[in-house]
Amino acid sequence: MALNIPTVANQYSLRIPAHRFRQGERDVYYFALDLATLDGLLPQRVDDDVIRDANRRLTPVHAKNIKNYLVEQDDWMLGALMLGIAPDALEFDPYENEAGERVDSNFGELRILTNRVNTMRIFDGQHRRRAIKDMLDDLSSGTSPGSAQKLEALCASSMSIVLYAENDMKTLRQMFVDASKTKRIEANTVTRFDQRDPFNLTAMWLAEKSRFLKGRIEMERSSASRTSHKLMSINQLAALLKVIEVGYYKQARRELIDHYMHNIDDLRVKSLEWSDKFMPAAREEYEGLLTGKIENSEIPRLRGATFACWLIFIRLIAGCYNVWLKDGESGESLAVFFRQASIDIGSTDGLLRDAKLIHPDGKSMFSRMQEVRGAIEYIVRVAKASG
Secondary structure (H helix, E strand, C coil): CCCCCCCECCCEEEEEEEEEEEECCEEEEEEEEEHHHHHHHCCCCCCCCCCCCCCCCCCHHHHHHHHHHHHHCCCCCCCCEEEEECHHHEEEEECECCCCCECCCCEEEEEEEHHHHHHCEEEECHHHHHHHHHHHHHHHHCCCCCHHHHHHHHHCCEEEEEEEECCCHHHHHHHHHHHHCCCCCCHHHHHHHCCCCHHHHHHHHHHHHCCCCCCCEECCCCCCCCCCCCCEEHHHHHHHHHHHHHCCCCCCCHHHHHHHHHCHHHHHHHHHHHHHHHHHHHCHHHHHHHHCCCCHHHHHHHHHHEHHHCHHHHHHHHHHHHHHHHCCCCHHHHHHHHHHCCCECCCCCCHHHHCCCECCCCCCECCCHHHHHHHHHHHHHHHHHCC
């Protein structure tokens, strides 16, 4: 339901039901604003490339991504905006019952004085605030199909506001840092929970359906250690599927994500063919894991003897596979080439050393994008020349 905020000229810019509570040594007020009122009331950044007040630089691309999310998703959600304001710009009257008695001293009407409203400063949420403004401006222009209906739906939506009775700039900057220290969602959790990314969905499906990968994907951590009995983590598998489909050094743009989402069955078929057909054919180690001749407990030992169980090498193979298929070649011929290649750790020669991907110590691989990209181009060229 939209929340209409009455404004009273000459006295207050805002009168609104609010919950008052304490955090640290200051009063805090929690309430909600409909998006149109929020856009008209809260301060906005117009200068991008500066650090101002209690905020980092405003990154227009980040704000644009949020705007696109709001426009594209009907079931969107955004976290509360956090603001600071001078304590004497606020008045709060607890609600009373019919007998004139206070029901609860922490629930009542919050009033913000007009002559002090410009002291409000966003210290967490400037990109969300910018996205809301840009979104309302774009939809109001009416140039996109369905923009009127989307604008009506969004204007009937509200966002939570957490308003701190604090105006000291040094304190607000510290509050911004403190709010930013909250632990980010781990990559493996995003992959497991995100239902809007076809590669995440396919990774979860493949981890269960693939005979080669089942039981060998780390679900609880964002990476697999060298002593792990797993080949990779679930988020690393999702990233690997993007390499197979899009390429090693290319981004999956929004339109491609939408395409794969609508054709997710095809993506699953291709991913399963890569995992259960191409990979076991490409290396004896993978075939052994698939057939059970090699136990998962032997994976750490393999990492010490061959690069086959290193994630960098698996990503390298995936990048080659992507280029190979797009060039119209068969996966079988590339698998034969990799099956015959020498990739032993400590070897003084072999495919990876020729591709300039081996560190001088012979015991590790370079992982920087330009080096892996160069190795992919070299290996594909050599593989084609070998017939």
